[in-house]
Amino acid sequence: MSKHQVVTVTLNPSMDKTVLLTELKVGGLNRALETRLDPGGKGINVARILQSFRIGVTATGFIAGSLGGQIRQELSASGIRTEFIEVPGETRTNLKLVDQAQRITTEVNESGFNVGQDALALLNDRLELLLENTEVLVLGGSLPQGADHRLYRSWIAAAKDRGVKTILDADGAALAAGVEAAPYAVKPNLYELEQLIGGRLHTEKDIMEAGRVLLSRGVRLVLISMGADGAIAMSEEQAYRVKPFPIQALSTVGAGDSMVAVMAYALLENKPLSELAKWSTAAGTITASKSGTQVCTFEEIERLASQVQVNQVLIPHN
Numbered sequence: 455m456s457k458h459q460v461v462t463v464t465l466n467p468s469m470d471k472t473v474l475l476t477e478l479k480v481g482g483l484n485r486a487l488e489t490r491l492d493p494g495g496k497g498i499n500v501a502r503i504l505q506s507f508r509i510g511v512t513a514t515g516f517i518a519g520s521l522g523g524q525i526r527q528e529l530s531a532s533g534i535r536t537e538f539i540e541v542p543g544e545t546r547t548n549l550k551l552v553d554q555a556q557r558i559t560t561e562v563n564e565s566g567f568n569v570g571q572d573a574l575a576l577l578n579d580r581l582e583l584l585l586e587n588t589e590v591l592v593l594g595g596s597l598p599q600g601a602d603h604r605l606y607r608s609w610i611a612a613a614k615d616r617g618v619k620t621i622l623d624a625d626g627a628a629l630a631a632g633v634e635a636a637p638y639a640v641k642p643n644l645y646e647l648e649q650l651i652g653g654r655l656h657t658e659k660d661i662m663e664a665g666r667v668l669l670s671r672g673v674r675l676v677l678i679s680m681g682a683d684g685a686i687a688m689s690e691e692q693a694y695r696v697k698p699f700p701i702q703a704l705s706t707v708g709a710g711d712s713m714v715a716v717m718a719y720a721l722l723e724n725k726p727l728s729e730l731a732k733w734s735t736a737a738g739t740i741t742a743s744k745s746g747t748q749v750c751t752f753e754e755i756e757r758l759a760s761q762v763q764v765n766q767v768l769i770p771h772n
Contacts, residue, residue, distance in 0.1 A: 464497030636672030
């Protein structure tokens with residue numbers, strides 16, 4: 455079996471329908487200026503970005519129905535290897551309503567299909583095979599109905615047994631359980647980190663102390679994304695405060711996935727933490743400056759990464 459540098463898992467993919475409006479009239483008639491359909495879901499977004507970086511990437515997870523077939527077809531056509539397990543039902547459609555006047559995006563996400571134990575066992579077997587030839591595993595996104603919240607935890611443990619580095623980008627119970635298996639890297643946003651810690655994080659010191667808790671549990675790299683305020687990147691040895699260049703934000707859809715894709719790229723290339731932090735933040739910022747589900751390109755990151763401010767900061771010790 456050929457080497458896949460990165461395997462991404464998307465358990466609850468979607469077809470993202472982006473509708474461009476002059477202005478969203480709630481309760482009124484809205485006429486679309488433009489509509490586009492893109493395969494969606496965290497792992498799928500990460501795979502699409504890595505493919506543009508010329509990284510060998512395989513996308514796996516679950517798909518269902520005609521929309522699932524369309525997702526598989528589009529990914530394959532763009533050069534991404536697909537190893538999805540088909541399940542009954544239909545892949546969900548997620549609607550993104552882009553209000554040009556207000557420059558905001560309203561999202562309506564469907565819950566998606568249900569998966570049974572047989573499908574989960576099949577995916578488990580598929581993943582075990584893929585992990586034999588993988589360097590980085592990306593786990594992210596919501597779990598479908600029927601999936602146990604400890605699923606990511608078991609796959610992180612399996613990846614570690616094979617020397618595969620896992621990046622976890624999840625929330626709620628899936629993130630909490632996943633962290634117990636000590637993935638190589640996690641990328642929570644501020645809200646997800648607050649959920650995990652169980653309290654508000656008011657200052658940068660609070661945020662870094664929360665990051666240090668994750669490091670003390672065996673996580674090697676923590677990248678905390680804070681939207682327009684940038685990010686904090688931490689390892690046991692060092693920490694960096696990252697400030698992005700100013701943009702006119704059009705849509706945050708895919709910004710976090712762009713950061714995760716660049717994290718995977720940086721791990722493959724053995725980039726130092728400061729470089730990983732700079733490039734990841736540039737990727738998220740560029741994606742946020744685009745409308746709908748459009749994402750950054752390698753060329754854009756290369757051109758604009760130097761505009762990101764990266765300052766080393768002291769890790770707080772109790």
